[in-house]
Amino acid sequence: MFTMVVMSELSYVLVTPYTIAKSRTGGVIARLLSRLDLELAGAQIIIPDENFVNEYAKVLRKQNTKGDLTLLADYVETNFISGGRAHRILFLLFRGTDACQKCADICGALYAENRGIESLAGETIRDTYADLIVDSNDPEKVTYFEPAVLTPRNQKDADMDLRLIARLLKGKENIVANMEYPDPSKIERTLVILKPDNWNYASSRPGTIIDMFSRTGMRIVGMKIHQFTHEEALEFYGPVEAALREKLAPVFGKKAAELLEKEFDVVLTDDTKKMLVEKLGKECAGKQFSDLIEFMSGIRPGPDGKTKPVKTMIMVYEGEGAVNKIREVLGPTDPLKAPGGTVRREFGSNIMVNTAHASDSTESYQREQAIVKIGKNTLQEIIEEHLR
Numbered sequence: 519m520f521t522m523v524v525m526s527e528l529s530y531v532l533v534t535p536y537t538i539a540k541s542r543t544g545g546v547i548a549r550l551l552s553r554l555d556l557e558l559a560g561a562q563i564i565i566p567d568e569n570f571v572n573e574y575a576k577v578l579r580k581q582n583t584k585g586d587l588t589l590l591a592d593y594v595e596t597n598f599i600s601g602g603r604a605h606r607i608l609f610l611l612f613r614g615t616d617a618c619q620k621c622a623d624i625c626g627a628l629y630a631e632n633r634g635i636e637s638l639a640g641e642t643i644r645d646t647y648a649d650l651i652v653d654s655n656d657p658e659k660v661t662y663f664e665p666a667v668l669t670p671r672n673q674k675d676a677d678m679d680l681r682l683i684a685r686l687l688k689g690k691e692n693i694v695a696n697m698e699y700p701d702p703s704k705i706e707r708t709l710v711i712l713k714p715d716n717w718n719y720a721s722s723r724p725g726t727i728i729d730m731f732s733r734t735g736m737r738i739v740g741m742k743i744h745q746f747t748h749e750e751a752l753e754f755y756g757p758v759e760a761a762l763r764e765k766l767a768p769v770f771g772k773k774a775a776e777l778l779e780k781e782f783d784v785v786l787t788d789d790t791k792k793m794l795v796e797k798l799g800k801e802c803a804g805k806q807f808s809d810l811i812e813f814m815s816g817i818r819p820g821p822d823g824k825t826k827p828v829k830t831m832i833m834v835y836e837g838e839g840a841v842n843k844i845r846e847v848l849g850p851t852d853p854l855k856a857p858g859g860t861v862r863r864e865f866g867s868n869i870m871v872n873t874a875h876a877s878d879s880t881e882s883y884q885r886e887q888a889i890v891k892i893g894k895n896t897l898q899e900i901i902e903e904h905l906r
Contacts (some may be wrong), residue, residue: 522669527617527902531625532668535597535605541732542647543608546667548725549643555622555720556614560897561741561831562687565694565899567602570686571595577682581675586628593663609683611897618676621669628665643667683790686897693740693834706840707739709886710848711875714813714828715867724831727861728876731835734843740834742895745827751815754889755807762810763803770802771795781834810870827872832890841877848876854882 530601531547551558558701566574571594578591598605612621626642628650647666653659670676699705710731716723728738746754771794775786778794786794812818816828835844849860853872856863887893 523648526614527673527676528611528613528680528901529556529617529621529670529673530680531610531621531734533610534593534664534668535607535668536664537647537666538606538608538738542666543738544725544727544729544732546643546647547610547723547728549646550610550612550621550624551724552722554612554614554620554718555616556612558610558743559613559724559845560609560900561743562609562894562895562897563694563738563741564607564609564683564686564690564694565696566607566686567604570682571598573682574598574679577660577678581678589660589663590628590665590668593665594668606694606737606739608738609897611900616705618670618672622671625667625669625708639781642732655687677905681905684898684901684905687895687901691893692742692895693787693893695739697737699838704838705836706838706880707834707836707883707887708840708844708877708880709875709883709890709892710833710835710844710877711890712831713832713871713873713875714816714830715871715873716831716865717829719806723865723873727865728833730861730864731844731847734835734837734840734847736835736837736840736843738833739836740830740832741894742892742897743829744832744890745829746815746890748811748815749818750889751811751817754886755810755814759807762807763800765804766803767795767799769799774798805902806870813870818893832892833894834887841880844876845878848874 531550533543533548537543537546574589575594578587578594580587582591598607614620624642626644626648628644644666647664649662649664650660651662654663671866693707712724712727716727771791774794775791778784779786808818814828814830816826818825837843847861849856849866851860851862851872852869853862853866854868856866861874862872865874877886
């Protein structure tokens with residue numbers, strides 16, 4: 519019997535400097551994640567160098583079988599580096615069946631068949647975010663072009679591009695520095711984690727949350743897809759364990775007392791209630807902490823433990839007052855107490871499953887970024903493994 523083997527492909531989407539600068543990154547990611555049945559295998563903010571720009575433009579011209587990539591090559595040469603300054607690009611790596619074709623379809627064509635405003639449906643990313651303006655007297659002359667995203671048409675082209683990108687990433691840290699501030703002493707960095715509950719199924723949630731954070735005006739200077747080890751999760755959340763027990767023990771103790779009084783039709787003494795808090799309440803609170811570690815890492819310790827694949831997206835935001843501005847948009851730990859319009863109010867479920875984390879101080883940022891090794895990104899390794 520003949521069995522068809524379905525090959526998994528590796529493709530990419532580059533989000534252009536202009537799209538990032540205009541805070542459209544979240545919208546693009548939301549469209550990609552909600553419409554593609556592909557795995558987001560990696561993500562990284564990159565800064566191109568002149569060699570990459572020249573080689574990438576050269577490759578695009580070589581791939582120009584349909585006569586439309588010359589415009590894109592010119593764009594790369596002009597806009598990836600301008601005025602002597604290299605600009606941020608977001609590189610997203612997707613893996614799955616027909617990845618190249620699916621990414622190309624959702625990104626959209628460079629040239630729309632009908633350029634009239636009323637004909638644009640907003641179906642593709644370029645329908646929504648790209649611009650192509652031609653001279654009214656000469657339809658062949660393009661006066662303004664912004665493609666929003668770049669993606670290859672097929673695996674052969676993708677592999678050519680990925681080789682260039684892997685060379686660019688080699689030896690580079692995961693956090694970029696391409697901005698000179700008037701007063702660097704006022705600039706902070708803060709860590710944001712989009713937790714595993716955002717990745718249970720294809721959804722626009724991660725992109726929508728990024729879009730909400732964009733209202734702060736802070737710049738994304740680092741990004742990676744990360745799976746916490748059990749040890750990392752314990753170290754990351756270790757400082758909150760005691761506070762969690764202290765906060766939740768009375769809640770569980772009170773609930774246990776209410777259930778017992780109702781079930782047995784008795785009135786418990788204050789000493790009994792206190793004992794329930796000290797014993798049962800603290801045990802239940804400890805269980806909540808263990809559940810948190812399992813939620814973040816996918817690993818339950820012990821002989822009967824289980825492991826399931828979970829992932830997070832980690833980002834570093836930079837700017838003046840970054841810590842407080844990001845946390846204002848995030849909202850309090852308990853989603854039920856968070857103000858309307860905050861991330862946790864919109865998407866959080868409870869204290870544990872509250873959709874995102876953000877550093878509460880610059881000191882916390884320093885501790886947290888070391889635990890998750892934010893300076894290292896496995897994206898280059900994934901590409902090199904694919905190209906072998």
